[in-house]
Amino acid sequence: MRTKSSGMRFAWQHAWPFSVTCFMLFVLFYRVEVCHGQDDYGDPVPAAPPPEQDNCNGIFLSYTFISRKKEFPHLKNASAQAWAFKSIATILNAGEEELQAWKMFIGFQHKEILVSASGAVLVDSSDFPAAVGNGTYLAGYPMADLKTSIETAGDLDQIQVKVDIIGTQFGVKPPGVPMPKTIKLENDGYKCPAPRRRGPSSMLVCCTKDPKYKAKKLKKTKFLPRQDGDLSLTYDVLQAYPSNYLAQVTIDNNHPLGRLDHWNLTWEWMRGEFISTMRGAYTHKKDGTGCIYGPAGVYYSDLDFSQVMNCDKKPVMTDLPPYLANDTKVGKLPYCCRNGTILPKVMDENKARSIFQLEVYKLPPDLNRTALYPPQKWSIVGVVNPHYKCGPPIRVDPTEFPDPSGIQATITAIASWQVVCNITRPKVKQARCCVSFSAYYSASVIPCNTCACGCMESDTCNQNARAMLLPAEALLVPFANRTEKAKAWAKIKHYPIPNPLPCPDNCGVSINWNIDTDYRSGWTARVTLFNWDDTPFEDWYTAIQMKKAFPGFEKVYSFNGTSLPDINNTIFFQGLKGLNFLMGETNGTKMNEPRVPGKQQSVISFSKKHTPGIDIQRGDGFPSRVLFNGEECALPLEFPRPGNAGHQSRVHFLAVIFITVTTFLLMTDRFHI
Numbered sequence: 047m048r049t050k051s052s053g054m055r056f057a058w059q060h061a062w063p064f065s066v067t068c069f070m071l072f073v074l075f076y077r078v079e080v081c082h083g084q085d086d087y088g089d090p091v092p093a094a095p096p097p098e099q100d101n102c103n104g105i106f107l108s109y110t111f112i113s114r115k116k117e118f119p120h121l122k123n124a125s126a127q128a129w130a131f132k133s134i135a136t137i138l139n140a141g142e143e144e145l146q147a148w149k150m151f152i153g154f155q156h157k158e159i160l161v162s163a164s165g166a167v168l169v170d171s172s173d174f175p176a177a178v179g180n181g182t183y184l185a186g187y188p189m190a191d192l193k194t195s196i197e198t199a200g201d202l203d204q205i206q207v208k209v210d211i212i213g214t215q216f217g218v219k220p221p222g223v224p225m226p227k228t229i230k231l232e233n234d235g236y237k238c239p240a241p242r243r244r245g246p247s248s249m250l251v252c253c254t255k256d257p258k259y260k261a262k263k264l265k266k267t268k269f270l271p272r273q274d275g276d277l278s279l280t281y282d283v284l285q286a287y288p289s290n291y292l293a294q295v296t297i298d299n300n301h302p303l304g305r306l307d308h309w310n311l312t313w314e315w316m317r318g319e320f321i322s323t324m325r326g327a328y329t330h331k332k333d334g335t336g337c338i339y340g341p342a343g344v345y346y347s348d349l350d351f352s353q354v355m356n357c358d359k360k361p362v363m364t365d366l367p368p369y370l371a372n373d374t375k376v377g378k379l380p381y382c383c384r385n386g387t388i389l390p391k392v393m394d395e396n397k398a399r400s401i402f403q404l405e406v407y408k409l410p411p412d413l414n415r416t417a418l419y420p421p422q423k424w425s426i427v428g429v430v431n432p433h434y435k436c437g438p439p440i441r442v443d444p445t446e447f448p449d450p451s452g453i454q455a456t457i458t459a460i461a462s463w464q465v466v467c468n469i470t471r472p473k474v475k476q477a478r479c480c481v482s483f484s485a486y487y488s489a490s491v492i493p494c495n496t497c498a499c500g501c502m503e504s505d506t507c508n509q510n511a512r513a514m515l516l517p518a519e520a521l522l523v524p525f526a527n528r529t530e531k532a533k534a535w536a537k538i539k540h541y542p543i544p545n546p547l548p549c550p551d552n553c554g555v556s557i558n559w560n561i562d563t564d565y566r567s568g569w570t571a572r573v574t575l576f577n578w579d580d581t582p583f584e585d586w587y588t589a590i591q592m593k594k595a596f597p598g599f600e601k602v603y604s605f606n607g608t609s610l611p612d613i614n615n616t617i618f619f620q621g622l623k624g625l626n627f628l629m630g631e632t633n634g635t636k637m638n639e640p641r642v643p644g645k646q647q648s649v650i651s652f653s654k655k656h657t658p659g660i661d662i663q664r665g666d667g668f669p670s671r672v673l674f675n676g677e678e679c680a681l682p683l684e685f686p687r688p689g690n691a692g693h694q695s696r697v698h699f700l701a702v703i704f705i706t707v708t709t710f711l712l713m714t715d716r717f718h719i
């Protein structure tokens with residue numbers, strides 16, 4: 047195209063005087079401008095490539111607003127009016143190197159909601175409609191790589207992608223044009239200047255190779271190098287036939303505190319594929335009817351779809367339970383069948399990975415051994431686990447496996463893609479665990495925040511009231527049974543009682559951090575884990591981040607504690623051998639007694655030698671971040687205040703030992719029933 051268009055310009059310059067060319071350009075742009083801001087959809091103007099494109103020797107990006115139309119409801123308030131809009135983003139490789147896995151940022155700024163974007167997918171794997179008012183990243187699908195003009199003899203179809211965008215936007219009444227703030231290329235090794243406006247409805251930028259960028263030259267790879275991320279999923283095609291292929295999915299946990307339990311993995315088939323069999327995992331819905339009534343049923347008219355694993359466009363896959371690990375039909379895979387548990391490497395290197403295989407059937411026009419397309423929009427969830435956000439699959443060099451027979455040979459996958467998922471922090475009121483604070487110098491406990499783990503819209507309690515301060519023993523009973531205690535406590539202490547009462551925290555897991563002692567050379571805390579759910583947690587762990595106090599960490603008595611200075615001063619606790627179960631909530635021993643949560647408790651001792659000037663009562667003795675099974679817990683908004691204390695005590699070190707021993711006895715007592 048570059049050659050073509052410059053050829054055209056060449057002809058023009060010879061055929062007409064300069065002024066005529068100018069006039070024609072003027073007419074062209076005048077037409078473009080007149081088209082915009084109208085209420086009707088017009089046909090997109092087949093604009094000639096802007097001169098900037100011809101001068102670009104890198105990656106040329108453009109964004110052109112095409113048209114819009116007022117949407118219902120029609121409002122008087124112009125800034126709240128919704129408009130349906132159409133625009134086109136293009137990305138053209140005008141450089142001399144292939145651009146792999148292109149990624150473009152569009153800095154939307156008018157509360158845009160994208161409804162479709164042909165030729166691209168959203169990088170965070172979200173589905174349409176997607177709110178992109180803060181900008182969004184697009185990646186290519188199905189064309190993720192842009193070849194060079196040189197290797198394709200200028201074939202536009204292979205060096206350029208045009209993304210037709212349709213969406214809704216708010217405000218900006220005509221003749222204003224709702225343009226994005228910016229557009230840029232996000233690939234490593236490129237830099238983009240600020241984009242230039244061409245007319246009111248067009249934006250262009252030419253991104254060039256950054257000469258200062260030093261690529262990590264490890265190994266020459268044909269495809270992109272593998273990326274780091276908290277969770278890495280690999281989609282390897284192991285065997286390929288014209289109409290089907292065998293794929294293996296490997297999930298690797300790379301985050302030191304990441305974890306999954308009972309994981310559910312889901313993705314979207316883009317080309318009508320379906321899963322005929324699986325090994326090492328299964329889909330919750332085993333159902334072939336979706337195929338029978340769809341195009342698959344027409345093409346594979348002889349196939350017995352009752353034996354097919356799953357025909358959903360978005361299958362939900364889960365690990366097999368351990369008792370099927372040796373099953374010759376669905377098991378017998380290394381790293382499979384752990385009930386969906388993936389642990390951090392600190393706990394068990396071997397359990398930080400999960401593997402399963404699936405046989406995938408394809409539909410025309412992909413009936414070719416080499417026509418391989420990975421599914422898109424991956425997402426993975428667990429029970430009380432971190433929230434993972436996944437990117438699009440990126441083609442990487444084929445994975446090499448050791449030969450299963452043991453000889454020194456490697457087997458190479460036919461094709462491999464990698465999906466990287468990163469942990470995101472839970473939003474406010476959407477955590478899955480919470481923390482309460484207490485201290486010997488304060489009689490009241492600061493409980494978990496109201497609705498820390500979410501509330502229902504319909505709840506009649508007060509969702510925004512501060513949680514009521516509690517007497518210490520109230521932490522041991524379910525929230526429902528705390529109300530009377532909290533009210534009585536408020537009366538004694540002259541605290542206000544909100545009406546309606548605050549909502550519960552609704553967390554399945556809560557953690558109490560209690561300052562036990564504070565003496566001249568050190569201090570101790572007692573941490574208690576509560577499980578308010580029926581299901582126990584096996585191999586639980588909790589990670590505590592301390593800002594100032596971390597260097598003083600000495601010992602944890604009833605847990606297995608590891609200090610991890612490299613990850614933000616974190617102390618990692620897991621159960622000792624045989625105590626690695628955090629039991630579920632059980633009925634009280636007597637009728638009408640409140641239910642009893644599962645508990646685990648230990649004392650932790652700190653010295654003050656390495657942390658001079660530490661002020662426990664000012665908050666230095668409380669964690670700044672707490673994770674349970676990798677999921678971040680909601681912290682209270684304040685620290686316990688000295689004053690209104692039951693008894694102000696400065697305990698001697700002997701007392702610490704006493705508390706430790708009693709705690710340990712209590713623990714062992716609990717677990718030897």
Ligand SMILES: *[C@@H]1O[C@H](CO)[C@@H](O)[C@H](O)[C@H]1NC(C)=O
Nearest residue numbers: 122123124125126127216217
């Ligand atoms: C118009 O809508 C905007 C955005 O929804 C809102 O912030 C503003 O208060 C509204 N103005 C009037 C006068 O209603």
Ligand SMILES: *[C@@H]1O[C@H](CO)[C@@H](O)[C@H](O)[C@H]1NC(C)=O
Nearest residue numbers: 157158176177178179180181
């Ligand atoms: C945009 O960012 C602001 C501030 O970070 C946030 O409140 C808002 O929800 C974001 N909007 C979207 C659509 O993501």
Ligand SMILES: *[C@@H]1O[C@H](CO)[C@@H](O)[C@H](O)[C@H]1NC(C)=O
Nearest residue numbers: 367368369370371372373383
């Ligand atoms: C599966 O077989 C292995 C090795 O033979 C054995 O160690 C393991 O206990 C078996 N697992 C089950 C669930 O039977």
Ligand SMILES: *[C@@H]1O[C@H](CO)[C@@H](O)[C@H](O)[C@H]1NC(C)=O
Nearest residue numbers: 308367368369384385386584
């Ligand atoms: C596996 O998970 C199921 C619930 O999904 C549970 O009933 C079962 O006890 C678990 N098995 C093991 C060995 O953890």
Ligand SMILES: *[C@@H]1O[C@H](CO)[C@@H](O)[C@H](O)[C@H]1NC(C)=O
Nearest residue numbers: 392393394606607608622623
């Ligand atoms: C504590 O955990 C570490 C790391 O997982 C492990 O190597 C060690 O054996 C454990 N110690 C005890 C006493 O369980």
Ligand SMILES: *[C@@H]1O[C@H](CO)[C@@H](O)[C@H](O)[C@H]1NC(C)=O
Nearest residue numbers: 288411412413414415416417
């Ligand atoms: C399969 O695809 C390759 C590459 O796309 C092509 O060269 C070949 O002709 C195709 N084979 C068939 C049978 O369509």
Ligand SMILES: *[C@@H]1O[C@H](CO)[C@@H](O)[C@H](O)[C@H]1NC(C)=O
Nearest residue numbers: 308309310330362427428429
């Ligand atoms: C996984 O999916 C199944 C079936 O849809 C559902 O019952 C289960 O709660 C899901 N598990 C998680 C951790 O979301």
Ligand SMILES: *[C@@H]1O[C@H](CO)[C@@H](O)[C@H](O)[C@H]1NC(C)=O
Nearest residue numbers: 274275435436437466467468
């Ligand atoms: C995940 O994080 C890594 C660096 O920690 C980053 O390179 C990568 O782009 C991130 N991926 C996604 C999908 O956010």
Ligand SMILES: *[C@@H]1O[C@H](CO)[C@@H](O)[C@H](O)[C@H]1NC(C)=O
Nearest residue numbers: 524526527528638639640641
């Ligand atoms: C605890 O709360 C439950 C649920 O509201 C109630 O059924 C039970 O009677 C309460 N027990 C006590 C001792 O208050």
Ligand SMILES: *[C@@H]1O[C@H](CO)[C@@H](O)[C@H](O)[C@H]1NC(C)=O
Nearest residue numbers: 301302303612613614615616
């Ligand atoms: C450490 O803290 C920084 C800043 O708060 C954060 O960006 C980073 O993700 C943290 N690292 C880990 C491993 O949690």
Ligand SMILES: *[C@@H]1O[C@H](CO)[C@@H](O)[C@H](O)[C@H]1NC(C)=O
Nearest residue numbers: 631632633634637638639641
């Ligand atoms: C616990 O109590 C509830 C109601 O009081 C009863 O339905 C349930 O069967 C009890 N569970 C056990 C394990 O005793």
